[in-house]
Amino acid sequence: MFEKIAALIFNYFEFMAKIYYNNQQHLVIQMNVNEATELNFGIPITGLQNLCICGTCNNECKPEEIYYVAGINEVLCCDCIIDFCKNMNHYTDDNSLDYEQAHFNKIAEKLNMKERAIRTTDGKLIIINKDNIPVKD
Numbered sequence: 080m081f082e083k084i085a086a087l088i089f090n091y092f093e094f095m096a097k098i099y100y101n102n103q104q105h106l107v108i109q110m111n112v113n114e115a116t117e118l119n120f121g122i123p124i125t126g127l128q129n130l131c132i133c134g135t136c137n138n139e140c141k142p143e144e145i146y147y148v149a150g151i152n153e154v155l156c157c158d159c160i161i162d163f164c165k166n167m168n169h170y171t172d173d174n175s176l177d178y179e180q181a182h183f184n185k186i187a188e189k190l191n192m193k194e195r196a197i198r199t200t201d202g203k204l205i206i207i208n209k210d211n212i213p214v215k216d
């Protein structure tokens with residue numbers, strides 16, 4: 080019992096959020112259930128981490144493989160993120176890209192990640208280090 084509690088406490092502080100790079104350039108963050116719980120994704124369960132349900136297949140996401148897709152503001156499981164990135168075309172209209180950028184940056188900031196999304200002069204979304212974001216005049 081004590082070992083289980085110790086493991087939970089240890090895991091709780093083991094943050095690992097990272098960018099999930101993909102061919103379609105969807106802005107996706109892979110996180111674990113501790114981080115997802117901190118962000119209020121999933122269903123709260125008293126005394127435990129949230130139960131994170133995939134927004135596509137409705138199955139429970141694996142604790143270390145929760146994928147936040149900024150363009151749809153939703154978390155997906157490890158199977159569905161592959162399917163999503165393979166089959167879902169990236170939105171290209173300004174409103175959708177603004178939405179994706181804003182949600183990605185909000186979540187990246189809350190997770191203390193160094194990456195942020197910016198728009199290039201030709202309108203594409205790219206990920207750069209937040210320290211390298213050009214200052215506007």
Ligand SMILES: [Zn+2]
Nearest residue numbers: 133136156159
């Ligand atoms: Zn799924």
